Amino acid sequence: MSDKALRLGTRRSKLAMAQSGQVADAVSQVTGRPVELVEITTYGDVSREALAQIGGTGVFVTALRDALLRGEVDFAVHSLKDLPTTQPAELALAAVPEREDPRDVIVARDALKFTDLPRGARIGTGSPRRMAQLNGYARTHGLDIETVPIRGNVDTRIGYVRSGELDAVVLAAAGLNRIGRSEEVTDFLSVDTVLPAPGQGALAIECPADHADLIAALAELDDPLTRAAVTAERSLLAALEAGCSAPVGALADILADGQTVKEMRLRGVVGTTDGSTLVQLSTTGPVPETHEGAMALGRELATEMLALGAAGLMGERAH
Numbered sequence: 001m002s003d004k005a006l007r008l009g010t011r012r013s014k015l016a017m018a019q020s021g022q023v024a025d026a027v028s029q030v031t032g033r034p035v036e037l038v039e040i041t042t043y044g045d046v047s048r049e050a051l052a053q054i055g056g057t058g059v060f061v062t063a064l065r066d067a068l069l070r071g072e073v074d075f076a077v078h079s080l081k082d083l084p085t086t087q088p089a090e091l092a093l094a095a096v097p098e099r100e101d102p103r104d105v106i107v108a109r110d111a112l113k114f115t116d117l118p119r120g121a122r123i124g125t126g127s128p129r130r131m132a133q134l135n136g137y138a139r140t141h142g143l144d145i146e147t148v149p150i151r152g153n154v155d156t157r158i159g160y161v162r163s164g165e166l167d168a169v170v171l172a173a174a175g176l177n178r179i180g181r182s183e184e185v186t187d188f189l190s191v192d193t194v195l196p197a198p199g200q201g202a203l204a205i206e207c208p209a210d211h212a213d214l215i216a217a218l219a220e221l222d223d224p225l226t227r228a229a230v231t232a233e234r235s236l237l238a239a240l241e242a243g244c245s246a247p248v249g250a251l252a253d254i255l256a257d258g259q260t261v262k263e264m265r266l267r268g269v270v271g272t273t274d275g276s277t278l279v280q281l282s283t284t285g286p287v288p289e290t291h292e293g294a295m296a297l298g299r300e301l302a303t304e305m306l307a308l309g310a311a312g313l314m315g316e317r318a319h
């Protein structure tokens with residue numbers, strides 16, 4: 001490969017700039033080439049109204065992918081949980097680096113923990129997945145909380161707590177860590193209470209499928225266990241999306257015996273946003289050694305969840 005600078009396409013949000021900057025350094029290390037950040041402005045960045053109309057984060061991914069396909073940039077970094085479950089043939093998922101903390105957290109007033117929130121506490125989240133599980137936990141543990149739908153970036157969301165409008169907001173630990181604001185977390189939600197979004201806390205490094213040299217270089221940043229885990233989680237999501245429209249939480253982790261990797265456990269949940277019905281299941285098997293093996297783990301769990309009633313649930317898509 002040449003020693004010309006590699007162009008990394010990125011959104012200009014704080015989170016995108018932080019994760020692109022971190023990956024740029026790592027890519028520079030493994031390729032020996034400088035990496036230059038190229039800001040891509042998306043429709044969703046320009047107009048909040050437009051984003052609300054188009055819905056979701058797919059719009060951000062699409063703009064970066066278009067820049068890759070047009071040859072304007074050499075590679076891009078996405079939050080894996082924002083990626084659609086189908087991979088376009090023209091683009092390669094060249095690396096999935098080791099995952100950050102996958103948990104959701106709350107930022108609450110007066111340093112409150114989730115279970116110490118007072119009766120009637122208002123918790124902001126725009127995610128049907130988070131609503132379903134928080135409301136489900138509240139129902140079964142005698143908590144009296146109200147989930148309030150909100151949108152916006154980290155500053156906007158934390159702003160609702162600082163202004164006193166809400167008692168707490170829910171965010172991803174990984175996002176706060178990456179932008180250096182982890183000290184604002186007042187409580188980590190156990191994954192036994194709230195399963196994260198499939199792929200949460202992981203990054204995806206994508207480049208054109210025909211750039212063999214670059215794919216080979218980026219492969220050095222890949223963490224095979226993280227890749228297997230997120231592949232299983234996203235396979236579960238894809239199969240559930242095909243069979244129901246309820247929000248999905250999923251987490252695959254490694255059950256280790258000391259230093260020895262033993263098995264992979266995949267947990268999944270779907271439910272109604274009011275938390276009145278949740279279908280939660282897990283499966284454990286040998287750590288998948290192939291893409292197809294990880295896909296099969298997710299599909300198998302989805303089949304069991306659909307049979308248990310997930311197919312009958314209605315709801316919005318989760319993010």
Ligand SMILES: NCc1[nH]cc(CCC(=O)O)c1CC(=O)O
Nearest residue numbers: 079171172174175200201202319
């Ligand atoms: N939905 C937006 C989004 N996409 C990725 C992250 C955080 C980083 C990650 O999960 O990898 C966030 C913010 C959040 O959910 O709080």
